[in-house]
Every structure is written in C-alpha cells, then in structure tokens.
Amino acid sequence: MLFDQLKNPRFFGPDVTSVQLLQTHISYVALTGTYAYKVKKPVNFGFLDFSTLDKRKHFCEEEVRLNKRLCPEMYLDVLPITKKDNTLELDGNGTIVEYVVKMKEFPQESIMTNLLMQRKISEKTIDHLCAILVDFYNLQKPSEDVKKYGELSSVKQNIDENFDQTRPMIDVTVPKETFWSIKDMVTKFFELRKQVFGQRMKQGRIYECHGDLHSGNIAIMGDAINIFDCIEFNDRFRFCDVASDIGFLAMDLDYLDYPYLSSYLIEKYIEKSKDLTIYLVLNFYKSYRAFVRGKVYGFQLNDPHIDPATKNDIQNAAKKYFELSAYYARLFSLDFEKQRPVVFLVAGLSGTGKSTIARKIAVDYHGTQINTDVVRKQIAGIDQYEPHHDQINTGLYDPKKVEQTYERVMQYASVSLKKGENVVIDATFQKKKYREMACHMARKYNALLLMIQCICPDTVVKKRLEDRLKGKSVSDGRWEIYLSQKTTFEPFSSEEICLTLDTSEESYTYRMNFFHQLLSQVYQVK
Template sequence: MTTDPYEAQRPIIDALSSPETYPPRDGVDSVEVRETHSAVVFLAGNRAYKMKKAVDYGFLNFTTLRNRRFFCYQELFLNQRAAPEIYREVRAVIPNGRGGYRIVAEENPAAVEYLVQMVRLPEDMMLNTRLERDEVTPEMMAELGRIVANVHVNAETNDRIAAAGDLEGVRFNVEENFEQTEAYIGRTISQETYDIVSNYARRFMRDRESLFHSRSQNGFVRDTHGDLHAQQICIEANGRISVLDCIDFNERFRYGDVAWDVGFMAMDLEARGHANLARAFVDGYLEQADDPGMPELLPFYQCYRAYVRGKVEGFRLDQPDLSDEEAAAVKERAEGYFRLAEQYARTMIGPNIVLIGGLMGTGKSTLAEGLARERGHTYISSDVVRKELAGVPEDERHFVEWNTEIYSPEMTERTYDELARLAADALQQGRSVIVDGSFSNAQQRKRFTDLSSTTGVPLLMVICELSEEETRKRLDARVEEGGVPTDGRWEIYAAQRDSFQPPDELPAASVLRLDTSASPQSVIDTLVSHLDANTLE
C-alpha cells in the first residue's frame, strides 16, 4: 500500500496551524490557513509562510522534498524581481524533539519541509478586493503598468526563452487550448464561440507570422510573471504596489511575449468591468516600455488569456465533489470568460468603425454602450469627450442655449477632432471602435470617412430615429433623473432637428437607419444581427 505524500504532510500542516510552533518573539496569537491546489499558506503575525503540497499534476511535481526545496527557491528568486521587500527567504521545518516541529534556517540538515517566508500583506488591500470597493484609480493602474514594464525590461531572455515565444511555441499553446476545450462544447462554450475564436486565432497567427518572429528575435520574449491578474496585486494604503505569486513551477507557462502578461492584466480588469483601468494600465506600461509593436499584439493575448480562464474554470466541472450550486457558479464563470474571448475575437475581425448618430433623446448612447458590451469594441462618447475638453465633471449639467458655451461651434469642432483622434488610436491597436455623437452634418462625418479611407477600415453610419412624442418623454425623464453626461433637453431639440443634415454623402450600404422605439436590448440585437449579416470586412 502506497502512502499519499500529501497526507504525510498533515502533521506538519497541523503544527504550522498552531501559534505554539512559532517563536515567542514573533508574537503570534493566532494562525490563519489558506489552501490552494498546490500550496498551503500560514498567516502568522506579520509574516506569511508558504508550503508546497506534495502533489503531482503533470504540469507541476512537488512530490519529493528535493523538488519542494528547489521550487521554494525558484519562487523566492522569481518574485523578488517585483517584490523584494515582500519575499524574504526560504526557511526549513524540523522536528522539535517533543513530537512537534519548529521553523529554522534553511540549511539545517534535519529539514523535513521547506517554506517561503514573506511579509504578510493586508488581504483587504488586494487589487481584486479594492476593485469591488471602487477604490482603484487610473493613476494606480498606470503606476502598476510602469512597475510591470520595469520588471520585464530586467527579466531574463536567451535563445531558449525566445524560442518558447516564437510562432511555433505560441501556436502549440493555442492549439492545445482548442483541443482541450472540444469536450466542453455545449457545456461551457457554444460551437459558434469556439469557431469564431479558433478561426480568429489561427488567422491572426497566419497573417502576423513576421510579427511573432521579430518580437522573438528582438528581445520581447522573456521570463515573465505568467499569471498576472488582480488577485496577485496588492496596493497598500501608503501607495506601495506589490506584484506577487508568479508562476514558479513550469517554465513553459512563464516564458512568453511580454504582451501576454500585459494582456492578462488588461483582460482581467475588463472582465471585472473596469475597461478604463485596463486602458490606464496599458498606457502606463507603454509609457515606460520601448515597445511600439505591443498594441498590434495585445488584443490577441487578451483573447488568448480569456479563453484560457474559461478553459480552466470549465475543467472544475469534472471535480466529483462540486455541489450543484458550485457547479452552476463555475459554469457561469467559464461561459463569461469564453464570451469575453469571443468579444475580443469579434472586435479584431475587421476591425471596423461604427458611428452611432441622430438627434438627442433617440437612444444613441444606450445603443452604443450596449453594442460595446456585446462586441467588446472600444466605446467613445462625444458627451464625455466634450466635458473632458471643457474641464468639467461628466455628470455636471450645463443647460445653455443652443450653440453657446461648451456647445459652441468651436467647441464642437474640437470635440469631433478629439473623437477622430481617439478612434484612430483604437484602430492602430487593431480594435473596432464605436463613436457616439449626433454626427449632424457632413463635416463631422467627414473626419471619420477620411479615417476609414486612410486606414482601409470599413465604416457604418447608424442613424437612430424616434417619434418626437417619444423623444420628448425620454428627454424630460432624463432631465429629472440626472447622473448622465448628456445635456440634451426638449427646449433645444427643435434647433438641432432643423440643422441636422442627413448622411446623403455616404453610400447607401454604409448607412443604417434604426427605429429605437423598441426595448434597448431589442434595438441592440437588431444592430448586432445587421453587423453579422453584413460583415464590414
């Protein structure tokens, strides 16, 4: 009868779960224990100790004491790159001669286990928790981006590492994902989503072969973090940002293009509903890093990372001890990640420009925001941009006469210039873009038809239409509710209506008129169906 090596660790786990195991000088009154699939963490006083479980999952093997010692040092070395003040040293566990155990220096020959000793961080300061409390600012994420860029600049690279992130290495990982998820079609991922993402990924790799090769040859494939998401980041009250818990157990999951770290973090922020923070993180990274090629590659890795997260969540459905409630939650998370991967794939198929225009109160913003959610496209609002240019809060009301103050013709020109600039930036990154504005004359639209011509990106002009009776109801309700960037109201509706110029200069195939009197989701579905049936490519 063979002994499960993890079960043999139970006496040590029990001992480390007790305050008596720790030196009196440490002042440990209680110990909190956290378990993962491969480790046990003991939170004792102002320190944290991490012990690797004696398990073998194929992609990691901690079954021997020698391996656990080696990977403790790997964890220490690799994480000191980003958080040297947090990851302190490797310690040994030895018998204390009284049936228990104690923690001593690593080199002790009586060692029966090894631990990574860290500074204990406040759990309520972890990024995922602070995001839930809406405490995270774009400035924090920009600083995180700069920190990650500095880690990448100093990370190791060599011929073996570079080969792992070249096209063949990437293709192996991507195809493995598709093979491993075939069995989950109809369970966590639809056939349509599977086809859209797999076709997009294969086409991207085929069309960007030279991009992958150049990045591999020019030092952009490095020994990265490998698992960079919100649960691995701590932002303390004093502003210190720590990047924690990189992958130490398998080089294959760590060797890759720096864009796959950046893509993971950006994807995770977007999955949590913080697209603005994702942009700030990427902008901070690019501000610090000399990496002009990353924007072209980033959406590919965001799609890849979302798909991997969906895959890993789906695997949990095969665990026999899951309750029905837990299985339903796992399934929902997996489906959400796969839908996000599809959004990334769809927004990169093209890309394209969608202008959402029409008179005030006709549902432009509701439609534009809804389409952005459905497709993952970059959303740009003229109301928000106008107030940013004017230096006023986006929800601050400015009820002024038509064509005056922040709605003067001069300010409107500045606003549409900035909309076009932001759209061009998004297109340069390979993203489809949705621009929300009235587009009430040919000159405003010309900025975008010119952008379409110079970039070769197709354009669709959507005109929202609604009866004046219903428009008035919506405008009056919006004035009462407040809390939105737009200042549209019935008193100036007629002036806009009388000056509105239909988009007759555009080809008929590039214009879609939508009756927005139905429910918002119904209107969004109509537009999505039109886009699917009339691919803009």
C-alpha cells in the same frame, strides 16, 4: 496530516491564535495574521511538476527569488516542515518532509480584486500600476534564450497544451461548440497572422514577465502597490510577449466588469511604453489568458476538499472565462476576415459617457479614436486640458468653429480609412448634418459605418459633470450645456440605424450583450 496541521494555529508558533487556510489547484496558503505560509501541492499537470520534495524545494526558492523583483519586502524565506516522533513541526530538527514559502501577510481587503468589488480602484491607481510595470519591463535586457519564447512554435506549444488539457472539461466547464470555435479561430490566426510573432520579437517585446498578472495577485495599500505570486514553475509561461502579460490584467478587468478600466490600462500602457504594435496580438493573448483561467478553474473541480456549492461556483466562473475567450477570438478573427474598415460613430450629449465607450471600442477594434474636444483645441492652438467654459454658441463653440471642428475630424478619419484602419469618432453629433458627413466619408472609402448613441439618466449625468469639473478633462461640458443640448439635439431618424447604450447600466451581462451586439453587426456586413 499536513492539511490538518496547516489549519492548526499552534503549528505556526505560540503567538498565533487563528489560521485562515486558502487553496488553489497547486498550493495551500495559511494566513496567520503576521505571516503567510505557502505550501506547494505534490501535483504534476505536465506544464507544472511539483511531484517530488526536491522539486518543491527548488520552486519554493525560485518563487522567493523571482517575486523579489516586484515586491522585495514581502517574500522572506523558504522554511522546512520536519517530522519527528510522528509530529510535524515548522522549521524543526526532524526529517524534512515539506517546504514552505514564508511571506509577510497583508490584509485580504487590500487585494486589488477585493478593492475593485468595493469600487476603490481609480484611473489614478491604474496609472501608478502601469508605470511600475513599464519600468519593470524597460529595465530588463532579455537574453536570446528569453527572446526565443516569442517564436511561433513556443507560443503554439502553450496554446496546444491548453486545448489538450481542457478536452476533459468539454461540456463540463466549456460547451463543445465554444471549445471548437475558439480552437478553429486560433488555428487560423497561426496560419494567417504568423508573421506578427517574428515582428514582435524584432521589436524587442519579449521579456521575463510576471506570467500571472491579474488583480488577485496585486495588493494595494495606500500608495504602495505589490505585485506578487509570479510564475516560477515554468519558464515558457514567464518568458513571453509583454502583450500576454498586460493583456492578462486587461482581460481580468473585463471579466470583473471593469471594461473601461481595462481599456484605460491599455491606453496608458501604450502611452508610457510606446508599444504601438501591441494591437497586432492583444486580442489573441487576451483570448489565450481567458482560456487559461477557465482551464485552471476546471482543475479545481478535482479537489476532494471542495464542497458541492463551491464546485458549482467554480463551473460558472470557468464558463464565463471561456465565453470571454470566445469574444476576444471573434475580435482577433476580424483581422483576417473583414474586407472593409469600420467607422464607429459614438454620439451622445455631454456627460453620457461617450468618450469612455469610444476608448473601449478603439481598444477592442484597434481603431484610432478621434475626439472633437481634442481636435477643437488643436485647431485653436491651445492645450487640450485648458478649460474654456464659454457661453453656448460663443468662443470655441461658435457654430462656425463647430463646423470647422467636424470637418477636421473627418479629415483625420480619412487618413486612417485610406490605410484600411478602423476609426472611432467621439463627438456629440448633435446635428444630423454632422452624422451625414460621417456617412459620406464612409461611403467614399467603402467603410462600414456603425452608429452608437450613449444615453444616461439626468441625475447620473449631473453627478458626472460635477465630478469632471473637479479634475483635469479635455471636455468643457457642464450641466447647463447638457440641458441646452437636450433641447436642440436632432434625434436619429429611422434611416440612421444605431445601437443605444445606457451607460448607467453597469451589470456585466448588459455590457457584454452590447459588446456582442456591436461585434455581430461588424460581422454581418464585413
């Protein structure tokens, strides 16, 4: 009866002419044009209990209170649904049978997920979003009750619950091999890296977070960013390491085929928060969050109102999340399985996207990214963003200064390798002798060297370089420089085994195949 009423415009008042009804595994949301009304389903999943009217009322009130932290103008009130003479009314005077959260409605096209699909989210948006989140965390003074949720036992409770609740979905949404592989790697992490949880607690990185921080819960309208629908139903999902919160959004961007915005988000978060140890747990929490999303999608399969075609889409989405969770698990497993540091040599001509790829690799493998454009200007004692459009082989790009730049890069890389840390060298590597410098350094420190060459069609490179000139960049690359580099680049020899990445290929499958291929190479010689 309630389900049908939520689709009826008259239920929401005489001015409402249409209703769009959305649903998740735990709620219905009726969109009426001006206001949105959210009703919690009478479900009990163990970690969430909306099974009684009193509980649903309580969590409606909590939802309004908690979400006012990040979007105070959106959440308005909790209203009763009443029943009188066998008729349901919104905020009527009959017997209360349900409660709704009343919110201001915003256009569905303003949801960040939809904006991503239209390529309308830029690094500038991520900067703004990151600043909001860092301020949100920094303004808090977490109590001891909140901090204790960072303990190994609390984290393990959430993880174990996930696995238990997903078992019925084995070979439905998650292949048996994937399920047990992830579980085994998580178990090893708890055994071999358990000290990192206490370390994060001591550093004050446990907060009352959002808890469900993905692009579907972010609305962007002009310069206004509203982060809504936080976790209200379970403290242990909201009280967590900030890495679990920020890692959720980074995972979501990876899932939606925006891996480079994902790595940019992490880079900017660290820059603004000074949270230098997030890498100790980032891939762990990204794996956890992807697993949670796969589990939640699986829950929807039990809904009798979902048609067969939608069920198929849900199964495919869940499988994709579990595959992503396994990828992150293989990444965090390197922390206790690999014996040697890795030097990632990321080469390519100007405008082929090597710096973007290098940043992604640096985030995934928590390596130090060393960029020749930055080092070149450090040596010259100038700001890294100061443009120097010198002629080829002159000024900062005189062959002797280029040689000096590569030597300094190797020095910086050596410092990290001595500590057993991964390094990502981001440079043109136009001449073989520069690649040989990296090979010699890797051998000296018993490091694994992996070479990646970024390529791209000329038309795409030209557009990128033209766009770069309009903004702020550490690179001085220009179209004429690219054309010159094409004629002088010394190709990789048969002895120089390298992976090639066409950065103009933007499909999720292509990109993930490359990332898996790279990870497999690390594992082969770890």
